[in-house]
Amino acid sequence: MAAAATPRVRRMPLWLGWTLALLVAAGFSALGHWQLQRARDKQALLAKTEQVLARRQAGPLSLAGAPDGLDWAAGHGRFTDAPPVLLDNQLREGRAGVRIYRVFQPLQGPPLLVELGWQPLPADRRLPHPPKPVQTEVSGLLMPPPAAGLAGHGAPAAQDGVLLALGLQPQALAGPLHAPGLAPRVLRLDPALPWGYPRDLEVLPNTLPPERHLGYAVQWFGLAIAVLATAALLTFRRRRAARAKIGG
Template identity: 60%
Template sequence: MTRTRTLLFGWAMALAGIALFAALGSWQLGRQQQKQALLDAAARTLQQRDARPLAVAADPAAARDYDWAAGQGRYPDLPPVLLDNQQRGGRPGVRVYRVFVPDAGDPLLVDLGWLPLPPDRDMPPIAPSPADTHVRGLLAPPPSAGIAAAALQPQSDGTLLAIALDPAAIADALGLPALAPRVLRLDPDLPVGYARDLDVLPNTLPPERHLGYAVQWYGLALAVLVTALVLTFRRRRRHPNSTP
C-alpha cells in the first residue's frame, strides 16, 4: 500500500509539473505568434507607405494597428516627455516625445528619437520644439509598459520622466483634454530629432526568443514525463510481485 501511494503521489507531482511546463510553453508560443503578427503588419505598412491623415491616430478601434500617416500641424509649447529605460546598441537612454497638434484631429505624441544617459543619469539637454509644421511616420501603439505604472516625474529642467507611456496620464499631466492612443514614430529620414528607427519591438524580446523559450518549456515537460516513466519501470522491475 505504501509503495502504491508513493507511486501515485509521484505521478500526481509529475503530471502537475508537466501541465505547468506545457502551459508556460503554450504561453511563450502565443507571445511568439503575437509578436510575429505585429512585425508582419508593420512590415506591410512600411512597404506600402500609403499615407493616411493624422486624424486616424485618435480612432480607438485602431489603437493596436499600424498606419503610415502624414499631415500638417504644430508643436505646442509643452514640456517634452522622456521615456526611461530605453536601450539602443546596448546603451541605456531615454526616448523623447513631444505633443503635436495636427490641423485636423486630436493631439498626439511624436517620437523624436533616442538620447543616451551618462552613468550619473543626468537627463540630457532637450532641444526646443521643432519648427517643422509637417510630420510623417509610423502610427503605432505606445511601447509596452509591462507591469510598470504610468507615473510621471517632473524634472528640474521642466521635462517629464516616465517609465511607461500612457497617453491618458500624459494628457492629464499636461492639461490636455486628450491624446490619441497611438503615437507617431517619426520618419528617420526627416532632419529633426535624435537617433531613431522604426523598430516596432524595441527593448523587448523578439519572436524567435519566445519560440526558443517555448521549446525549452516543452522540453522540460517531456523530460518530466520520461523521468516518471523510467522511475515507474524501474520500480516494477525491482518489485515485480508487489501488491497494493
C-alpha cells in the same frame, strides 16, 4: 538491549506521484504555449510593419485615435507647449538613453505623442532638455506605445521641466501634459525627415524577438516531456522492484 527498529519510510502512492507530475507538466506546457503565442504575435507585427513601410500610403493623423493597428500617417499642425516626455531605459547600439516624445496637435484629430528620437544619458543621468520643434508637418508610423515593463506603470516624474517616464501610457500622461483626449497611439517620426534625433522604426525595441520566444517555448515543452519521462522511469523501477521482492 535490543536495537531500535529502523522506521519504515512510506513511499508516495503512484497515483499521487502521477497527479503531481501531470500538473507540473501541464504548467510547463502552458508556459510553452504562451511563448509560442508571443512568437506568433510578434512575427505578425513584423510582417504587418514590413507591409505598411513598403507601401507608405499616408493616412490622416486622426487615425491615431484608433487604439490598435499600424498605419503610415502624415499631416499638419503644431507642437504644443507641453513638457517633453523622456521614456527611460531605452537602449540603442548598446548605450543607455531615453526616447523623446512631444505632444503634437494636428489640424484635425486628437493630440498625439510624436517620438522625436533617442538621446544618450551621461553617467550622472543628467536629463536632456529638448526644445519644442518649430516644424508644422510630421509623418511616420502610427502604432501603439511601447509596452511597459513590470516597473513601467508608475506615474511620470517631473524633473526640471521634463517628464521622466518608465512606461508610455497616453491616458496617464494626458493630465500632466494638459492634453485631454490624448490619442492612444503614438507617431514614430520618419527617420528620413531632416530634424529630430537619431531614430529608427524598429517596432520591437528593448524586447525579445520571435526567435527567442520560440526557443523558450521549446525549453518549456522539453521540461514537460522530461517530467513525464522521469515519472514513467520511476514507476517502471518501482514496479520492477516490487516484482523482484515478490519473486524472492
